[in-house]
Amino acid sequence: MRKLLSARRAAGTYARAVTAAAGAVALSAVLAAPAVAAHPGTQTQSATATAGTAAGPAGGPALRLPDGLAETPPMGFNNWNSTHCRAEFDHEMVKGIADIFVERGLKDAGYEYVNLDDCWALPERDADGKLVPDPERFPDGIKAVADYVHAKGLKIGIYTSAGTKTCNPAGFPGALGHEESDAMQFAEWGIDYLKYDNCNNQGVDAIERYTTMRDALKAASATTGRPIVYSICEWGQNEPWEWAADVGHLWRTTGDISDNWSSMLGIMKQNLPLAEYAGPGHWNDPDMLEVGNGGMTDTEYRTHFSMWSIMAAPLLIGSDLRTADEATFEILGNRDVIAVDQDPLGRQGTVVTSEGGRWVVAKEMADGSRAVALFNESDTPQRISTTAGAVGLPAADGYRMRDLWKHEDLNTGGGISATVPGHGTVLYRVWPGDGAGSYPPAAEVGAGSAPYVEAGGTAEVTTTFRNAGITPARDVSVGFEAPAGWQVEAESPTTAQQVPPGGTLATTWQLTAPADAATGRQEFPLTADYAAPSGEEVSLTSAAAAYVVANPPAGTTYASDWEWLEAGNGWGPVERDTSVGEQAAGDGGPLTVGGETYAKGLGVHAVSDIGFYTGGECETFSAQVGLDDETGANGSVAFEVWADGAKVAESGVVTNDEAAQPLPADVADAQTVRLVVTDGGDGVDYDHADWADAQFTC
Template sequence: MHDRRLPAIAALLVGACAHHPAPLPTPDVGLNGNWVVRQPMGDGTSRNSYFALTQRGDSIGGTIRTTQFFYRTVIGAGTADSFQITGVMRDGASERRATYTGKLVGDTLHLFTRRNAQSPMTESKAVRAPAGEGAMPARIEPPARHAVRDNGLARTPPMGWNSWNKFAGRVDDAAVRAMADAMASNGMRDAGYVYVNIDDTWEGERDAQGNITTNRKFPDMKALADYVHAKGLKLGIYSSPGPNTCAGYEGSYGHEAQDARTYAAWGIDYLKYDWCGARNIYTDAEMPAVYQKMGDALLATGRPIVYSLCQYGREDVWTWGADVGGNLWRTTGDIRDTWDSMTRIGFAQDSLARFAKPGHWNDPDMLEIGNGGMSADEYRTHMSLWSILAAPLLAGNDLRAMTPEIRDILLNREVIAIDQDAGGKQGARAWQDGDREIWTRELADGSRAVALFNRGDAPASITARWASLGVRARQARDLWAHQDVSPGSEHTATVPAHGVVLLRVTR
């Protein structure tokens, strides 16, 4: 979930929500009226935040709409000279708040907020907007549920690259071409990394016919797709079932079939579909039907497009993701390039193993390998754990600037073979003692992947006893050392702090 994308105006998210009727129209006097903060993005678009306020005495009400959030209730007090307002909204089972202080100077509304208690205060200036501008669109009822036909894609977990972790809103045509060049020349394509995925912030406005266009960062998406395809790679794109994406750009709400046709015409091969703004229209219980709508639309184009559901594991997506056409579904919130984030996400996937199968995968989010926040041992743990989990391998670093060590981690063919095993069975925890864990994965040829993880802060000895793990071991190979080891009846290894020993054990 990309809450970290919000500009400063969308800050301070903490707490409760109630639903109240919209305020009655009032004259645009004092704080009364519709106010807009227009934030140019440098790509031909702007992110607009709307404050529809109603003041009666020292009581202030109304709504706030900013990027992906719509605060249906404003609770506030004060006068034009000094006031405080708090927007409240429901977000699934939880609630959010955004609090602003402000003052009216002439006909400009000065708004002050901070992202959290440690952040500096930021100021935005709002001007009056026509009544109704920025209002949420009318609700479209979700379709009746049915099973979406399997598209036959992603029989092994998708591999490739995604722009968000490294580039976020700075991604552009030149960067995507450069990543495709790197993947074609550095061995990644030949190792199986084939998807070049553009995340949020590529979107422009809709034309007179309602067709989605690109912004100035992407002057010709069809030409970009042709370039990527000529490299032997595939192009992915991003949208949301809501009116807005996470970063506040144009979503696919009400244009699902139209956008799917546009993607197909451009030559798109992969769609990441992020819940974000849809929560302002639909409840979590309606998620399956909402995602089904795009699943049907992608199939109807006739073009093979991998469908990636991104809704952070809400509503137990693993129980219905395949039924709505999903090839993979996010099981968690956003990963960060830290040991704590990666391990909290990765080691929590154990109970989901039975929902993974060829064409349909649990997705614990993109790889952070090479972004600098973890050590090489920690990145090897990251790569090993995702491979045991049969997780998608979507690199998130700058592929032009990899050290040999990072390149060797991402391109370890023996580890990749575990992730890409045709059997499609996700691995699980087999043993744990404090910070020491052993995970195993059954492979299609009858062998097992066995990972010895040390989550502790000092080196630790870990012993894999084959009989207790249900493993028949005649041969064993250390996939990071690239050497065979004698399996005996057990195997003991000294595993570095935050490190891993990954074995392929053959009976």
């Protein structure tokens, strides 16, 4: 499936509906995969199949296709996420990526496939029914490029669709009805990997279409001696995890990923529940990497790479490495994290807990260790903790714990914890015993709940240094950095000569906000330094926060005229007095629900969460809620009002064919009120939701 950016929402068909959060709403359980938006020329079937098996390595999941291919998740590159069909996708790009794989050490780190996506061919076959490479993009043909890639010790992949045309509206030829001929061409060109899409399939049964190409690839391999890894890209429409292990080596479990937090998070949540289906030679594929394309922060990209690795997902780089920055290479080249993805046991990580947006995901490793991801779904720093026993490790006197992003080894008595930044992930690998006491003790530093403070006012924050190790932390020092204009004063000790195992150092700080401080959340960097008994020094970083607030206006006033404390939105920013436009601020239209237009209100896109400070001075909130008329036939959402962490009103699921409905809420005595929009349980396809005439009475 192709993500044509100009048509993504207009068509409403190129992205499978996915759950999303944008740091807005913390979910307490892994979500099941939602319904799929209809695609042109497709028909959804439900199918299962009984898979044959062959013995797998080290007692892991069995190999389903006994051909020895893809025994670990494929790693490489695919051009689509960075170039789509633009002119820069050509033979020079492909060769340039192969060069960079070698020059920057990515080949040595495990990346081997350099894959071509859609638009490599001419729109018509030749007189013999053969595929014809675009002579402008590939003047010497595909085989010449394949030979160049192979000469680098790498492999090459190609793309087509299990339909009459590929997914691009330009209409490049698909392989439906041409499977044997196309598979033979690919093998003769030296292709090592086939991505087989799902567009324009004429309603032919999915298992039939994908099995036909499997057999064609096997026949071509038998003739040419060229084995080809087979990637099934039918977007999870027909639950391929139930049947595709006998057909291909990997299968897409979701629609296309986009380069934003909402898309990445939703796809992650769809893929996580499918762990039992993955293993050597048969992998769940939550789509390619977006790391380095610019739509997320480096913190979010580290989460993306961490979670794909702990899910044993294929790692296909989607950014143009010819222009990538060093941060991108640092993330993509992290061999500690790659080792989690490529572990020969072949387990996909499973969810241990996810309460309050604090996710713990653990993966069994071939050497008996566990990889453990502590993932913070929310916008603000949170302490996330688990234990060695909870992630499946045996009891031991101590454990060695390696931070895979800091590349530091620590000891722990069994606690596995960290204060994790918003949208961040701390990734550990934990072994029982293994001379744990020879490493520095694991520790963390974090802050309590963020206080509310008026401009020019003061508030109190408590920070805590915790020693989770089996040896003392010595010469402990905690620092609290204030931005310009703020004053910070410690009211209790910031140092300790020693913090014993299980001990803490709590410090109280007095914050004074500048008189001109803007309303909203302000973060404060935290640091902690300590030494192991051996003298080895360790440094920690974290963050505290405070909310600058103003008393709410008296009387009945519109929420769109207030300053919110913070806001998360699925696509684009929250809009004042217009619908959401999904891109830059101010690109929405009039708020219109059921044919009625409203002058005031908030335009959002699910999943959304807007927080307001009411300071115990407001009695009621009210709004007319519904899906904006611009959604057409798409969309379903649910509106919720939360007061001090308790849900006080909800709309139930609202669809596009309903008029606006009133949503009143009693918010008396609440310090904060949150306006939440969820996806209605079916993903976030065009979920433009309006809080029309949203008002507080204070």
